[in-house]
Amino acid sequence: MRLGYGLSLEQTQKLIMTPELRQAITILQLSALELSTYVEEQLLENPLLETQEESPDTKEEAEPPVERESSLEEKWEVDWQDYFHDQDENSVRQERVVLDEKQRMDPFIAAAPTLLEHLMEQLHVQKVTDSSLHVAEYIVGNLNDKGYLMLSLEEIARETNVSLETAEKALVFVQSLDPLGVGARNLEECLRLQLPLLPDYPSELSEFLKYLEDLAAGRLQRIAHALKIPLNRVQELADLVRKLDPKPGLRFSGPGDVRYVVPDVVIEEIEGEFIILVNDITVPRLGINKAYRDALSHDEGTDTRKFVEQKLNAAAWLIRSIEQRRLTLYKVADAIVRWQTEFLRHGPRHLKPLTLRDIAEEIGVHESTVSRATSHKYVQTPKGIYEFKFFFANSIGRGHNNDSSVTTESIKLALRDIIASENLKSPYSDQKLADLLKTKNMEISRRTVAKYRDELGIAAASVRKRY
Template sequence: MRLGYGLNLEQTQKLVMTPELRQAIAILQLSALELSTFVDDQLLENPLLEVQDDSVSDEREETPENTDSRLEVEWQDYFRGQDEGYIHSERPAERAEKSQFEPFVAAAPTLQEHLLLQLHVQKSAASLPLAEYIIGNLDNNGYLTLSTQEIARERGAAPAEVESALQVVQSLDPPGVGARSLRECLLLQLPFLNDCPPEMPKFLEHLEDLAAGRMQRIAADLGISLAGVQELADLVRRLDPKPGLRFSTAGDVRFVVPDVVVEEIEGEYIILVNDISVPRLGINQVYRRALNQEDGEVRKFVEQKLNAAAWLIRSIEQRRLTLYKVANAVVKRQEEFLRHGIQHLRPLTLKDIADEVGVHESTVSRATANKYVQTPRGIFEFKFFFATGIGHEQSLTTESIKRTLRTLILGEDSKEPYSDQKLADLLTERGMKISRRTVAKYRDGMHIPAASARRRY
């Protein structure tokens, strides 16, 4: 065998991930709020980018001489406006009228803020530092995460002082806050129940039996009937096991901005890409003219920023177009759901939409990631429409089965609730053939207890 060197021509295809392509992919995956923040950052970094004002977009073209003279007047107005106390060309009355339409969101207080406000109003100076420390160690559910011994050791206080401070915290609103266990949390709420039965404190010692549906054991221990146990259980359900959850936590997302809006107009569904929060971008003409006037490093810098600005504008427009095509394809596939409800939600995969739009599955995945759709039936995540198919013909979705399962349980006899096997048989009669184990999984996922816990006496 002869060894040697040689030259060969070979054609291959490969994807080169340029920085611009990476940026386009990242922009496609951003939600409307994230894209707005990203654009604001780019406006700070790239001097060639500017926000276009639609009101002046139809101005007539001017010669360079007229443009330069106009710029001089604008700069004079700019500095004159600063002397008058504001830099905008609009009158204060116009600015006040605009400010009325700014989207303000009221921030709900956190649990700690709510408790500290009450604590400081009470002005209990003796227990104030310890009470503040206890409030700072409550979890999102309102439970104390440290023992009184640990608090006493860390704060150098006597255990009796910590217990006194804890009682102060537990006296605050909401009832049940500052508890160290579920039973203590419920006990703290009993004084607020009207006509609380005397058996209730002892009944709360049987929470595990209650969760497991062991009503006979509870009745025998308390010496009451099964109907009496049921009444006590109904009272317990009126209490709040997690009193802290009604308050916000730091970093909460308080509202959802839909990325796509679907409106029904004269029987047809219209797709609107909601990018109103994203500023319209353009190229600063002052820097653009510098390409014809400057040389060397200045020209190189302007060219680099001009290319980056043009690519950003193109990527944002491509995102809008891709999002529209994907949303339009999804709405066509799920039109029956939009008209008639959840039972008509069809199985759908990313590949189905990718084939219809003519893009790769990964593109559809990025276009729908972390995005919401506002429809006449409410606001849904995009992934809600990509329902998994079940059955031999893949004609059923998990959502439709769950809805039917919930309907069956709501219509059952509370004295003889359906077992999971019975529910599986009833679903099979309706053309939804799933196993008993799958029924149990769906039931647990919907936080519906087992038959023994649903039985009423």
């Protein structure tokens, strides 16, 4: 083998992730609220950017500057005609829609406060001594997400430098706060704290809570024998226990959870036609600051002109990326409306199987673009507010005419209906449920039935049975 040096030419293609492309991808993935924050940050960083009020008087002032500076465009990196007069974008560009007060409020869904915030607020309006308040705050700060206390009284007393009696009084005080059940050290104590929520609860219910393990295992006969009560009475007590919350802390949001959801797209049906609105009313309209235009007439090569051109290019990319995001969201929503028209009119039972690839092929973009455009975004429909990913329903089993047109959501709804109509003295087993679904052209396995039943929060047949 001979080794040597040589010179050759080779042509290759590479995708270079420029800062501008990276910014466009970032903007595409942002939700409406995140985009508002991002734009505010860019307004602080780029002096050429300014907000514009959308009105008949100001709208005309936003466009002409592009034409007046047309003689300088050839020397800029950005083609303004491409950014602001693209025919494809103009064909779907939407005017800012003024919603009435009711419509403005509907899209906002407020989440619950955190458990810590909820309990601290109650502590600070109660009449307690400073020492007890200090211990109570320590206890509240050491509750887990479910609302349970993971420390012993001895540890609390030692860490807060108080007596065991003071620590116990502080715990009793915390356990009296809303929601009842917080501060418990185990499941039995949690449920016992909630007994006052049951009006006129039977006396044997307190003793019944000692047999939670037997109840979970379905050993109702053993409980009946131990308490010397009939089997149907055991079931009545079990039904009462199920009205209590075993994890009272989970009804509150976590520290990092989003508190409000704002739909990025609104779909309304007006006179039988679906209208799509990209909801960007929280995002400021951007324009170019006129005060910096004089700098472009200076001699080429000056530091001032270079600075202005650099910031102008950055501003143009930002404005274009925001417009491109709006266009992509509109196209995706428009395609979803065509695919899921039956759902929009009749509800979740009529949701059709749909994939990212289906939408990508229809609007002529890559599958990853659809994924980014719909990630963590919500759409308001006549049937409620849903995440975009809800519409990308998986196909499973067989539908009518043996085609794969049955979605997971429709199977779950059918499963819920079947169980709701069963005879409680002889509830359907998972295999029987699978057989009944098959008669509805929904062919899935017994294990899949059990999985969907668990996801719906429906107990097994042995627990549903009534004597």
